[in-house]
Amino acid sequence: MNIHTGEKLHECDQCGLTFVWASNLKSHLKVNSKEKPHSCSLCGKSFSQLQNLKAHQKIHTGVREYMCFQCEKTFITAEHLKRIHRNRNTSLHAGFTQSSSLSSHKINNLSRLVHLLSSATLHLCLS
Template sequence: MGTHTGEKPYQCSQCDKDFRQNSDLKNHLRTHTGEKPYQCSQCDKAYSQNRDLIKHRMTHTGENPYQCSQCDKAFSQNSDLIKHMRTHTGDKPYQCNKCDKAFSQKVLLIRHMGTHTGRNHINVANVTRLFDRTVILKII
């Protein structure tokens, strides 16, 4: 139901996001409950989504299948390669709507916004869903 029509009949009662499938809504609800049923067998990390656990497992194997075509760096996640490529291209897709500054990563824009709001900290509870925890810890 709704998969091919674009219809999203399943709505989250916590944040009003809509989903095409009930299973997607159930998975999403874990972001609100904090439930993390997918536990890494190698360390104490746990995840709300199985796909996140699968990505995490690569940190233990050392597998880095995403190779930069410009230098020798390789990454376990394609998203990390995409961010890295911006160091070569100079691409800064995250534009501040208060001034002319632009940033290569969303987390850098969020940190910069503190200069406009007078708050020089990041609300970790809200950002953890957007960024890898290690990135957050580096900027706090």
């Protein structure tokens, strides 16, 4: 595999998805096999990947360490902040109707985000 070309030489024989790294394919195969070796000690819910269990456990603790800089709403996972909140509230937060304008806005605010992350314990979203 050549990391510079982005070739994805590792293919799932069950669904056809391809991966750059063999380790990513290995993790993916657990999902396809329905194997869920990681269980929550509080509610018993099981997960195929340890990282998903760790994110789930935050539901029980109430830890909400990811915050939107614009509206100060907090989230349990970065995924919820990025995918759910930010995608639903793009125009509310940034005031843009075109994705290209929003992309430029995000690039312009990247240095501010890096500075905030380096000095804060919360993970912040600027747009």
